[in-house]
Amino acid sequence: MIKVSGLRKVYGSVVALDGVDLHVRKGEIFGVLGQSGAGKSTLLRCVNLLERPTAGAVTVDGRELTALGEGELRRARQGIGMIHQHFALLSSRTVAGNVAFPLEIMGMPRDRRAKRVEELLELVGLTGKAKAYPAQLSGGQKQRVGIARALAGEPSVLLSDEATSALDPGTTQSILALLKRLNRELGLTILLITHEMDVIKAVCDSAAIMSDGRIEEAGPIPELLARPGSRLTQELFPLPPAEPGSVTITFTGTYTGRADEPVVSQVVRKFDVDVNILGGALEDVAGVSAGRLRVRLTGEESGAALGYLRDRGLLVEVASR
Amino acid sequence: MTWSDMSPLLWEATGQTARMVVWSTLFTVLFGLPLGVALVGTDRGGLFPAPVARRILGLVVNVGRSLPFIVLMIAVIPVTRLITGTTIGTGAAAVPLTIGAVPFFARLVETALREVGRDVVQAAQAMGASRVTIVGKVLLPEALPGLIAALTVTVVTLISYSAMAGVIGGGGLGDLAVRYGYQRFETALMIVTVVVLIVLVQAVQSLGDAVSRRLTHR
Numbered sequence: 001m002i003k004v005s006g007l008r009k010v011y012g013s014v015v016a017l018d019g020v021d022l023h024v025r026k027g028e029i030f031g032v033l034g035q036s037g038a039g040k041s042t043l044l045r046c047v048n049l050l051e052r053p054t055a056g057a058v059t060v061d062g063r064e065l066t067a068l069g070e071g072e073l074r075r076a077r078q079g080i081g082m083i084h085q086h087f088a089l090l091s092s093r094t095v096a097g098n099v100a101f102p103l104e105i106m107g108m109p110r111d112r113r114a115k116r117v118e119e120l121l122e123l124v125g126l127t128g129k130a131k132a133y134p135a136q137l138s139g140g141q142k143q144r145v146g147i148a149r150a151l152a153g154e155p156s157v158l159l160s161d162e163a164t165s166a167l168d169p170g171t172t173q174s175i176l177a178l179l180k181r182l183n184r185e186l187g188l189t190i191l192l193i194t195h196e197m198d199v200i201k202a203v204c205d206s207a208a209i210m211s212d213g214r215i216e217e218a219g220p221i222p223e224l225l226a227r228p229g230s231r232l233t234q235e236l237f238p239l240p241p242a243e244p245g246s247v248t249i250t251f252t253g254t255y256t257g258r259a260d261e262p263v264v265s266q267v268v269r270k271f272d273v274d275v276n277i278l279g280g281a282l283e284d285v286a287g288v289s290a291g292r293l294r295v296r297l298t299g300e301e302s303g304a305a306l307g308y309l310r311d312r313g314l315l316v317e318v319a320s321r
Numbered sequence: 322m323t324w325s326d327m328s329p330l331l332w333e334a335t336g337q338t339a340r341m342v343v344w345s346t347l348f349t350v351l352f353g354l355p356l357g358v359a360l361v362g363t364d365r366g367g368l369f370p371a372p373v374a375r376r377i378l379g380l381v382v383n384v385g386r387s388l389p390f391i392v393l394m395i396a397v398i399p400v401t402r403l404i405t406g407t408t409i410g411t412g413a414a415a416v417p418l419t420i421g422a423v424p425f426f427a428r429l430v431e432t433a434l435r436e437v438g439r440d441v442v443q444a445a446q447a448m449g450a451s452r453v454t455i456v457g458k459v460l461l462p463e464a465l466p467g468l469i470a471a472l473t474v475t476v477v478t479l480i481s482y483s484a485m486a487g488v489i490g491g492g493g494l495g496d497l498a499v500r501y502g503y504q505r506f507e508t509a510l511m512i513v514t515v516v517v518l519i520v521l522v523q524a525v526q527s528l529g530d531a532v533s534r535r536l537t538h539r
Contacts, residue, residue, distance in 0.1 A: 077449035088444035092462045102448040133538040
């Protein structure tokens with residue numbers, strides 16, 4: 001749905017994007033995680049060409065945006081919704097006026113506009129707030145207006161620029177739930193950038209980690225969890241630095257369908273080993289339970305025990321001595 | 322001088338001042354608003370960046386603003402004659418008034434437009450809005466309370482300029498004060514003129530403040 005290849009963006013001597021490739025599949029929620037300054041905001045703004053990339057191509061919904069002229073690009077943008085960290089609502093317009101704005105740009109006649117605005121406000125749960133001004137709304141309500149406005153043109157793609165970063169945790173959850181619902185109900189493809197792991201955890205199907213203008217790793221979250229040395233896994237389940245010889249076991253609900261299978265006690269029973277647990281964490285990510293366990297195995301049959309765990313489909317990483 | 326002597330003089334002068342101010346305000350907005358938009362738009366990172374044009378516009382505005390009005394008024398007499406065919410009267414006075422107020426108003430417009438958040442402009446761009454749409458539907462409406470405040474300050478300034486315009490035959494309250502109050506020592510008329518000017522300025526300022534507040538939804 002969104003394909004970015006060889007993207008570079010240079011401001012003077014600063015390289016903001018250094019050869020970024022990204023593929024967002026239709027109907028998924030793709031999260032780009034990174035610290036501020038990693039280039040993720042530039043990346044997002046290159047997708048709808050708010051920033052012109054220095055080099056590289058951007059294709060959205062089969063159209064290569066980087067090849068379009070100004071007029072065509074404007075029309076293409078009408079099919080790409082965007083929501084913003086600080087909402088970016090027009091303070092001089094009411095809620096209804098804000099949602100109607102993209103419809104005015106598209107040239108929809110007034111009577112149809114009014115009807116569409118009503119539908120959109122209902123969709124985001126703001127019925128009855130049509131006549132309020134943004135200044136009278138809470139942060140969460142403002143973002144709902146932002147979402148309704150972004151959806152006005154029935155876009156196939158929604159870009160989210162840190163949409164929950166200015167909200168408190170409870171409101172963040174309700175906005176994320178709304179995005180998830182829109183993703184499921186409308187088949188909306190969402191590309192979001194965030195610096196919060198919790199956002200990735202809560203809604204994303206796929207993720208990418210960005211730093212210094214490059215994508216470090218990217219892919220569907222279950223795949224990343226199964227990948228040795230994955231940074232996403234490390235950030236998702238922070239454990240103390242691995243001591244030499246310690247064993248890190250990463251498990252996801254997909255390996256047997258159950259993350260709560262008592263593998264550790266099975267290992268102890270089947271093999272002549274002792275297991276010392278050093279640390280661990282368990283989370284629900286991308287709809288599956290997943291976790292990481294750091295243990296030290298001692299005993300004659302340690303090697304066989306590790307083999308058994310690998311055979312069960314677990315990712316077993318042994319820190320080198 | 323009795324009240325009945327003063328009254329017709331005052332009415333006439335107030336009417337002349339009002340005419341000068343209304344006409345010059347109209348033309349000031351007509352030229353100053355686009356100039357203010359151009360000052361913001363041609364800036365680096367603006368809607369239609371043009372650094373050279375921006376520098377020229379900035380220079381013209383600064384030159385206009387650095388001349389004291391009384392000097393400007395006399396300096397532009399040939400232009401006034403060209404446009405109105407005369408250099409005397411309220412119509413002729415509107416020319417230097419407009420020329421004097423346009424750069425001033427344009428700078429105020431520029432400041433008001435800069436108050437509009439960059440994120441709002443970019444959101445509109447992301448929706449596929451054209452630059453004309455962004456000026457007409459984002460920049461100007463969002464800056465409207467600030468623009469009204471700018472207009473208010475400009476009208477007050479024009480009232481004060483118009484008093485000076487009286488010196489070169491524009492008539493109005495300033496002319497009345499000079500001819501009667503200063504040259505004929507009619508202290509009573511002088512005081513009444515001062516009061517009328519104060520009331521006029523107060524009324525404009527209060528109206529402007531009220532409208533601006535009414536339009537603010539922040």
